Amino acid sequence: xxxQRLEVDWPSCQAxxxxxxxxxxxxxxxxxxxxxxxxxxxxxxxxxxxxxMKACPRNALRLRA
Amino acid sequence: MLLDIARGPWLLGSAQPDLxxxxxxxxxxxxxxxxxxxxxxxxxxxxxxxxxxxxxxTKLRTAASGRALRRHVVVNVSEGEPASSKxxxxxxxxxxxxxxxxxxxxxxxxxxxxxxVVPDEHAFVTxxxxxxxxxxxxxxxxxxxxxxxxRASTGFVSGESSAVLELIEGRENLPVVSWHPxxxxxxxxxxxxxxxxxxxxxxxxxxxxxxxxxGTEAEPGTRLLSITRGNRIAVQEVPxxxxxxxxxxxxxxxxxxxxxxxxxxWAPAGALRExxxxxASMQDLGxxxxxxxVIPLPVGACGLTYTAxxxxxxxxxxxxxCGPCFNGLPALATAFGDLxxxxxxxxxxxxxxxxxxxxACAHPDxxxxxxxxxxxxxxxxxxxxxxxxxxxxxxxxxxxx
Numbered sequence: 308x309x310x311q312r313l314e315v316d317w318p319s320c321q322a323x324x325x326x327x328x329x330x331x332x333x334x335x336x337x338x339x340x341x342x343x344x345x346x347x348x349x350x351x352x353x354x355x356x357x358x359x360m361k362a363c364p365r366n367a368l369r370l371r372a
Numbered sequence: 373m374l375l376d377i378a379r380g381p382w383l384l385g386s387a388q389p390d391l392x393x394x395x396x397x398x399x400x401x402x403x404x405x406x407x408x409x410x411x412x413x414x415x416x417x418x419x420x421x422x423x424x425x426x427x428x429x430t431k432l433r434t435a436a437s438g439r440a441l442r443r444h445v446v447v448n449v450s451e452g453e454p455a456s457s458k459x460x461x462x463x464x465x466x467x468x469x470x471x472x473x474x475x476x477x478x479x480x481x482x483x484x485x486x487x488x489v490v491p492d493e494h495a496f497v498t499x500x501x502x503x504x505x506x507x508x509x510x511x512x513x514x515x516x517x518x519x520x521x522x523r524a525s526t527g528f529v530s531g532e533s534s535a536v537l538e539l540i541e542g543r544e545n546l547p548v549v550s551w552h553p554x555x556x557x558x559x560x561x562x563x564x565x566x567x568x569x570x571x572x573x574x575x576x577x578x579x580x581x582x583x584x585x586x587g588t589e590a591e592p593g594t595r596l597l598s599i600t601r602g603n604r605i606a607v608q609e610v611p612x613x614x615x616x617x618x619x620x621x622x623x624x625x626x627x628x629x630x631x632x633x634x635x636x637x638w639a640p641a642g643a644l645r646e647x648x649x650x651x652a653s654m655q656d657l658g659x660x661x662x663x664x665x666v667i668p669l670p671v672g673a674c675g676l677t678y679t680a681x682x683x684x685x686x687x688x689x690x691x692x693x694c695g696p697c698f699n700g701l702p703a704l705a706t707a708f709g710d711l712x713x714x715x716x717x718x719x720x721x722x723x724x725x726x727x728x729x730x731x732a733c734a735h736p737d738x739x740x741x742x743x744x745x746x747x748x749x750x751x752x753x754x755x756x757x758x759x760x761x762x763x764x765x766x767x768x769x770x771x772x773x
Binding site: 314315316317318319320321322337338339340341343369371 | 547548551693694695696697699700726730731732
């Protein structure tokens with residue numbers, strides 16, 4: 308079953324990279340340090356995804372059904 | 373750019389832009405009400421003319437649904453794309469048709485204020501709108517309605533819908549992430565019917581035309597095209613289904629033609645000969661009419677070099693707010709410039725993948741669309757440039773560096 312999606316508020320994101328630190332399973336960083344989200348947030352990753360959302364200093368992540 | 377406006381069969385059919393001429397042609401403005409208006413938009417396949425081609429009836433239904441304290445109507449005349457002048461042409465030729473459409477939509481949604489977003493860089497458009505509004509006020513029309521004028525800044529992305537909403541709300545005229553379509557949550561988080569000026573004119577025309585609608589059965593109505601020829605833009609209104617052979621010259625048809633503007637795609641040389649100006653016919657070729665921008669490759673120009681120059685321009689038009697666009701478009705422009713100069717540079721495809729889908733507005737995706745289409749259509753030219761040659765001549769080649 309497909310999970311939720313992690314979406315980036317691009318104008319807010321300033322490539323701080325905490326999302327990758329906290330959710331390396333589905334967040335990589337591009338050559339400029341901006342998140343590359345690959346794949347859905349599976350049920351087991353929801354906790355880590357929420358932590359990444361809370362930790363983002365720019366409040367630039369959203370979880371969408 | 374100099375603007376040539378040809379008299380058209382329908383929207384651009386009035387000899388004068390004034391209210392008396394307009395009313396003598398189309399009669400008094402009719403407000404058919406929500407149900408009839410949606411049905412008319414549905415039956416006549418009125419699609420958004422800002423580029424995305426979204427069905428107007430769906431937008432109307434969405435903007436009317438749900439509970440909301442207030443709803444809003446925004447007519448977008450800002451036209452940020454430099455190769456597009458059809459909304460400017462519409463406002464100086466038939467402003468009252470656009471305003472009639474806005475009146476119908478405002479009535480259907482129970483809205484008392486209509487926002488008009490005009491391009492600050494083209495004073496003649498603002499003047500035409502102001503004059504039209506003064507005429508209506510003098511004639512005692514739209515008594516229950518307030519018109520509010522907003523001036524969009526110069527720039528490719530300032531006409532984008534979220535940028536337009538930002539402008540009206542008093543913030544910088546730049547795109548932001550919209551988690552919901554404007555029809556769901558637009559101005560002040562309330563349902564907002566935002567559409568391009570030409571869409572409102574088409575809607576008004578199908579309501580007021582009483583069955584005399586040009587075009588085809590599947591695609592009623594006309595299309596405003598902005599055709600770039602040298603340093604001029606020719607705006608021409610053509611009924612859907614018109615053959616491209618009747619629109620472009622033989623010389624233009626024999627060259628590649630950029631369809632859909634700087635965010636568009638190249639039609640290979642000769643590809644438009646058997647095609648027509650219609651959504652379906654363009655779809656067969658994998659193309660999209662978008663906002664109707666048509667740029668035949670200039671005589672003696674190289675498509676690859678031309679694309680490199682446009683890509684460089686588009687990179688400069690990034691609002692600079694989204695990292696992948698701000699960093700990626702200049703890198704992509706450099707990579708494509710290298711390609712056009714016959715140099716082996718960065719991987720164009722890889723950069724395109726890094727940019728696509730990673731921004732608040734359609735600017736990065738549109739730029740990638742142009743680059744990817746050039747990559748395919750000018751494949752042979754790329755190979756030629758690699759060995760230091762150019763089918764358009766050496767002068768083109770050296771300019772691309």
